[in-house]
Amino acid sequence: MGTRLSISPPDDFLLWRDVCSYGYFLLWPNFWDPRAGTFTRVMNLCEGPARVTISQGKPAGCARRVRGAVGEPGRDFDAIKPGTALMCVFDRVLTGGEKKEVKAQISRMLRLDEDAAHVAAFHEVDPRWMSTGRARLFRSPSFFEDVLKTVTSCNVTWPGTLSMNRRLCEVVGKGGGFPEARVLARQRPALLRSRCRVGYRDARIVELARLFVAGKKGGVDIEWFEDPATSDDDIHKALIDLPGIGPYAAANIMQLLGRYSRLPLDTESVRHGRAVLGFKGSSAQVMKRVHAHFAPFGENAFRSYWFEMWVHYEKKAGPAHTWERDTTGRVFTAANMNKK
DNA sequence: GGTAGACCTGGACGC
């Protein structure tokens, strides 16, 4: 039997809402089970990979069924009290050091550092999300994984992003986890291209991994990037200097770092600007208007923008916590949903 | 500073 850990989240935390809040929850090695209401993935720890399943509240009974799960008992999500402890069950015994390590990783992934006061500050700026409590955005257990996931989401359709992440985990990752920087740094770009189907991103991914391995010695200094004292402008400039990172990717990585003032605008944003906000004109003009539209939200511009778009997705595809990674999760983007 | 074209993959579509 493996280790079991209990983690106390902020008072308003809901696993199903706060995990299923950003598209990365659908990317390997992440797996959300909409029927059980549990989140599973392999974590990279100092003694090796360990699979964890995180749940909140009592396990699935025979309560209200989740939409789409015909014929199977579903989880009664409404019955889960916000702030209920998270139960983390591992497939092996963890050392004392690993327990500390994994708590920090889970806290990063679920944004447990964003407490109720932090959430309230966002809702004061944008009260539209107060009733549902939306504020936290799911991310990865590590900065490196967030950067790689962003690179694999550029210049490719969403199913391509899913495929690249799955293959990276299967081919390079240890035990089905996301590949670590030190392992990726040793790979030949040609292998990533042929077996992980990352295309022209191959050399950029290896170069990025090498920069993360180099760390403070002329590479990516993670502590500097995650230090609240570092200015947004400095972070943005440093990100743009990294291989494979342009304006969109840099802004997206910034929100993953908890800096929500910049908008990673892409073709989805243009579609949103046209379809939901009613903006007209060229793509460049629509993007400008989207920027201007969310500018009043200041430090929280991205969250206001994102939840507006996320709600639009959910109107089309159902609540995100009912999405299956291999079905709804493949087609949830506006590019697909706006097709007639 | 702005613009055009190449970079790759996978899905859609027509034959």
Place this chain on the structure above:
DNA sequence: GCGTCCAGGTCTACC
């Protein structure tokens, strides 16, 4: 089953 077209953000060359 095959060929063609298209979507997607970054990078480089060029004006």
